[in-house]
Amino acid sequence: MRDTSDTGRPQAIVTLQDVEKYYGEYHALRGISAEIRQGEFFSLLGPSGCGKTTLLRAIAGFEDISSGTIRLDGRDMEGVAPNRRPTNLVFQSYAIFPHLTVSQNVGFGLRKAKMSPEDKRRAVGEALEMVGLGDFGARAAHALSGGQRQRVALARALILKPRVLLLDEPLSALDKKMRQVMQVELIKLQREVGITFILVTHDQEEALVMSDRIAVMFEGGIAQLDDPETLYRRPASRRVAEFIGMMNFLPAQVTGTGPERIEAEVAGLGRVTLDAGQCPGEARPGAAAVGLRPESLTILFDSGVAHDREVRGTVAEVTYYGDMTYYDIALDGAPDTVSVSARNMPGRRVLERGETTALAWDPRALSLFC
Amino acid sequence: MKAGPLTLFALLYLLVLYAPIMLLPIFAFNDGTVIAFPLRGFTTEWFGLLLETPALHQATRNSLVIAVSVAVLATCLGLFAARAATRYRFPAKTGILAFIMLPLVLPEVIVAISLLVVLMQLGLDSGNWSIIAGHTLLCIPFSIAILQGSFSNMDQSLEEAAIDLGETPLSTFRLVTLPLVAPGIVASLLICFTISLDEFIIAFFLSGNAPTLPVYLWGQLRFPARLPMVMALGTILVVLSIALLVIAETFRRRGLRRAGLKDSGGFL
Ligand SMILES: Nc1ncnc2c1ncn2[C@@H]1O[C@H](COP(=O)(O)OP(=O)(O)OP(=O)(O)O)[C@@H](O)[C@H]1O
Ligand SMILES: [Mg+2]
Numbered sequence: 001m002r003d004t005s006d007t008g009r010p011q012a013i014v015t016l017q018d019v020e021k022y023y024g025e026y027h028a029l030r031g032i033s034a035e036i037r038q039g040e041f042f043s044l045l046g047p048s049g050c051g052k053t054t055l056l057r058a059i060a061g062f063e064d065i066s067s068g069t070i071r072l073d074g075r076d077m078e079g080v081a082p083n084r085r086p087t088n089l090v091f092q093s094y095a096i097f098p099h100l101t102v103s104q105n106v107g108f109g110l111r112k113a114k115m116s117p118e119d120k121r122r123a124v125g126e127a128l129e130m131v132g133l134g135d136f137g138a139r140a141a142h143a144l145s146g147g148q149r150q151r152v153a154l155a156r157a158l159i160l161k162p163r164v165l166l167l168d169e170p171l172s173a174l175d176k177k178m179r180q181v182m183q184v185e186l187i188k189l190q191r192e193v194g195i196t197f198i199l200v201t202h203d204q205e206e207a208l209v210m211s212d213r214i215a216v217m218f219e220g221g222i223a224q225l226d227d228p229e230t231l232y233r234r235p236a237s238r239r240v241a242e243f244i245g246m247m248n249f250l251p252a253q254v255t256g257t258g259p260e261r262i263e264a265e266v267a268g269l270g271r272v273t274l275d276a277g278q279c280p281g282e283a284r285p286g287a288a289a290v291g292l293r294p295e296s297l298t299i300l301f302d303s304g305v306a307h308d309r310e311v312r313g314t315v316a317e318v319t320y321y322g323d324m325t326y327y328d329i330a331l332d333g334a335p336d337t338v339s340v341s342a343r344n345m346p347g348r349r350v351l352e353r354g355e356t357t358a359l360a361w362d363p364r365a366l367s368l369f370c
Numbered sequence: 371m372k373a374g375p376l377t378l379f380a381l382l383y384l385l386v387l388y389a390p391i392m393l394l395p396i397f398a399f400n401d402g403t404v405i406a407f408p409l410r411g412f413t414t415e416w417f418g419l420l421l422e423t424p425a426l427h428q429a430t431r432n433s434l435v436i437a438v439s440v441a442v443l444a445t446c447l448g449l450f451a452a453r454a455a456t457r458y459r460f461p462a463k464t465g466i467l468a469f470i471m472l473p474l475v476l477p478e479v480i481v482a483i484s485l486l487v488v489l490m491q492l493g494l495d496s497g498n499w500s501i502i503a504g505h506t507l508l509c510i511p512f513s514i515a516i517l518q519g520s521f522s523n524m525d526q527s528l529e530e531a532a533i534d535l536g537e538t539p540l541s542t543f544r545l546v547t548l549p550l551v552a553p554g555i556v557a558s559l560l561i562c563f564t565i566s567l568d569e570f571i572i573a574f575f576l577s578g579n580a581p582t583l584p585v586y587l588w589g590q591l592r593f594p595a596r597l598p599m600v601m602a603l604g605t606i607l608v609v610l611s612i613a614l615l616v617i618a619e620t621f622r623r624r625g626l627r628r629a630g631l632k633d634s635g636g637f638l
Contacts, residue, residue, distance in 0.1 A: 083536045092527075
């Protein structure tokens with residue numbers, strides 16, 4: 001589905017170069033540079049107020065940028081009105097026209113298209129079919145549920161076959177169950193139509209599930225741009241690590257740095273040798289923090305099997321989720337408790353508060369933040 | 371339900387409020403020139419007389435020309451002002467809007483006298499157009515109040531969505547904005563029409579020798595013999611006003627329903 005240039009690398013469809021945006025004094029976008037590739041599912045992820053909507057609206061043409069360039073399909077978008085850009089936007093409120101029927105809504109963008117009325121009707125029918133609303137064409141738009149409105153908004157935008165579809169928190173108005181259903185549908189739909197999707201969300205789980213690549217934004221700037229796995233396993237900063245998933249931090253002292261290896265003394269874990277790649281940025285001797293995910297510590301339920309790297313700890317808190325249990329465990333020698341997850345399996349009991357247990361860990365799972 | 375003292379009070383209140391108006395149709399159909407009980411008998415003579423009075427026809431024509439012009443003018447200006455008020459941010463916005471809404475609380479006599487003074491100073495003849503100007507000033511606040519409701523009930527991203535789907539700002543206004551505020555526009559037209567049709571003070575000061583309907587009516591009060599005819603005309607005006615207001619309110623509510631919104635206030 002992806003269209004690749006001669007070099008074999010997917011082509012950039014949206015190119016952002018040093019994009020800056022000021023609202024009066026307020027610096028809303030700071031030096032945004034990124035390439036979004038043809039056919040990918042790209043997410044803008046960040047906390048509320050970090051400028052995601054502003055960036056999306058700038059790409060759509062609803063916000064002028066203060067400096068920098070936005071290129072769509074190689075063409076500079078400076079001064080190009082939103083109705084002339086090869087993008088379509090799915091609004092957070094869906095913006096379904098309440099005075100029109102579902103069909104009229106979906107066909108709205110075809111008004112100026114050089115198509116016969118039959119072709120238009122067929123296109124609308126196909127678009128509705130695609131989002132699973134085949135029988136809803138004659139329905140008044142205001143008589144739809146949240147999920148149905150969302151689908152109408154999608155069909156209405158996709159019928160124009162935009163080069164890029166922009167989605168501003170399209171799932172945030174739905175309840176949890178519906179949201180999960182729509183996540184899967186959106187991924188399927190995106191693969192089916194092969195159109196580049198740029199999704200804005202503040203839900204890290206949603207971004208991880210849906211995206212090919214994610215740009216994490218803080219305060220108007222991109223903090224990291226990577227695929228979900230890299231983002232999760234190798235966060236570029238402590239802040240990103242805290243925002244994506246859950247991460248424990250243990251105080252550490254860097255004792256030796258080399259081009260390939262880093263030596264550190266970690267509270268609770270002792271002396272560790274890390275790969276240089278496990279430390280984003282420059283490692284320098286001195287105080288630092290080591291991050292590890294809850295699943296990177298393994299509780300040794302059947303003690304007896306010896307592990308190279310074992311620590312002992314006391315269970316301080318137990319949170320039972322059904323499939324998983326999360327434990328807060330005070331490691332011997334560490335100042336704070338760490339969160340550890342364990343899959344609940346047949347024959348495996350749930351530890352109780354106050355119990356001590358052995359845990360195994362793997363140095364490859366650690367991240368070092370200097 | 372048991373009728374408590376409050377119910378009784380409410381009924382009495384309504385009676386006192388509307389009884390005088392109820393006298394209009396009663397005497398309009400009364401076969402006698404004296405406005406007094408007992409009633410004499412039923413007649414439609416007075417309504418017939420209305421048809422045979424050329425001066426009345428002229429006054430009616432004046433009133434209609436003025437009311438229609440005022441409705442259109444005030445609604446157009448109100449449309450612009452309401453859209454600006456709900457969509458844009460600009461310096462001194464609250465001050466400007468308060469200034470436009472001022473005629474709502476300004477004594478009409480003051481407005482009328484000032485207009486007359488200005489006309490005389492400019493050496494211009496008063497006439498229909500000057501009444502239109504005065505009434506428009508008076509009606510704009512009503513138009514804005516109605517249309518502001520229509521605009522603020524409308525999701526702003528609807529207009530952006532239309533532009534995003536390839537429409538120009540102008541065609542967006544036609545295809546999305548106008549249909550969604552249309553009920554408000556109709557309501558505004560009807561209410562401005564009614565206000566202008568019934569307005570007396572400004573018309574009285576500015577009408578010169580071409581009276582509007584209310585001014586003509588007032589003039590006829592000097593002739594006791596014409597009183598029943600005045601009653602008949604008054605009856606027609608009351609019925610017409612109520613009908614127009616009801617239609618206006620119906621349109622306003624239909625607009626809310628169409629946008630899928632709850633009612634919050636209104637004129638009726
Ligand atoms: N028109 C505007 N004028 C002034 N400031 C604005 C304007 N629009 C947005 N901002 C500010 O710019 C910042 C970024 O806004 P934006 O809407 O892009 O945030 P967001 O990341 O989409 O947040 P959310 O997740 O809450 O939607 C916010 O602090 C906001 O207050
Ligand atoms: Mg936003």
